[in-house]
Amino acid sequence: MKSLKKLLILPVLMFGTMVFAQTASNRFFYELTFKPKKDSAKIEKVMTTLDITKDKSLYRDFTWVAQDSIMKVQVEAMQKSGIFKDMSKSMTMPKFAYKVEKVYPDMKVILEEGLQNGMTPMKLGYVDNTKFNWNITSEKVKIGTYNTQKATTEFGGRKWNAWFTSDLPFQDGPYKFNGLPGLIVKIEDDGGNYSWELKGNKKVDNFEELSYIEKISPGGTSKRVEVSRDKFESTIADFKKDPFATIRPMLKPEMMSQKLPGSDVSIGEMVKKQEKMLKDFYDANDNPIELPVVKEKKKK
Template identity: 30%
Template sequence: MKKNNLIIAILLLLNLSYAQNNFQKIDVIYELNYKISKQDSTDIRTEDFLLSVDNGVSIFNSINFRIGDSITKNSKNLADIYKIPKTKFTNTIEKNRNNSLMTYYQKVGTDRFKYIDTLPTFEWKLINDEKKIGEYICKKAITNFAGRNYVAWYSLDFPVFDGPFKFYGLPGLIFQIYDTSNDYNFNLKNIKTPINQSVFDKNSYKKLTKDDFFRWVNKYKNNPELLLKNSPIQLSEEDMKRVKIKYLEKSTYENNPIELTD
């Protein structure tokens, strides 16, 4: 009996090892549906994101941002600027589970900065419940993070202990995760093994301390005219005032961030 149990244990370990090696590199596309304003619950917007996992290190950012960033870097024609898709998300999150560090990258205007922090800790509670998402049986877990309570559904068929945004640490890939107010809802759209792994240019970002990083972000929030400091578009003082008023009105309306607390 003991011998049979040992054989079963060895087979389970071999299967787990194969599965982990089989999914060392994977691209996952998520669709995010989110409410941008606390005042208007009917204003629900949608954007696709790419999670690229490579041996315990993942990069997560907006697909529109990736496209726009590529156009900006490679374009030699001013007309190509009009091809840049709109995105509210110009940030990138790198999670490194090998050293428990997270690097947060942000582009605002023509400036790019980053800071390094420890990976956030998630206290997941695994729930004895399951549902089918596509062809896969997913299991339920709950947690709270940055002022929101979340429900997650993950699949043991994909031993990729990662997910969208800053989420990670479940026994399988997160297929869906949403907060209980349904302000932010990530849904998996596609999984594939990358043929040509897209390269994220980390070297174009200047490293700051976390405190200096947020001082920089707040500086742009309070002085939106800085967004145009290196722009080929030259505005009159009167036009600049109108741009600032419109920007501040937009910022006041878009007041429902995914993280409610630091």
């Protein structure tokens, strides 16, 4: 999942790049239209991608990856000059901070997100064992260039309508959705909160799972720690309430007063700015794809 922990380490992007194995993927571009606030009529859009390789698929917000070449130029300029530059001024922030991986052939679904654990960025994930119970209808419609068929299901506390095509023989789709006899071309909930529609695709010969920023960031190449879903959700919820909770005790006054290389900005000022950016990011969306499960209280 795409993690906003990168905001916390931009000043230390002075490390050398590493070489990673590459493979080929079929990349499908899905435009996601969504309602970030459940009590608002405001609608937002973001481009997301589903990369399908022979072993698995990877779904994510495409915003970071789309800026890889721009970030690479800026980071290499910082490395060469030794002078810090606030890259947040030239970057577009992603709307979502998670990734969804589906491992073939068993379609093991793993959702991953990043967070800070003290001074160490980490990747946290859980396995979702949901099996979609699809009702395939006789309704057919053409969406773009694809002949599609409608299917319905219930998932995450919402009712979903999906249109899939057997022209693309992948039993996959955006986010966690999978299990239909063809790629999902469009899927939306009946409340108009989330809607994905396939807008294009291409072959990526040099596909890499990590974006450029992830590859050069501390913790960006670390292994994912898998926990139970309950543990994941409670940990991420605590992180969103106070993203700097675990790192704040380590930020000593003498460190906070230091200036960044070649800049008049202090570490303290940068941390304050990044803390606000993280809080604003998480506060911007209170309408999750999967609604929280209301747990019944045990009777005494």
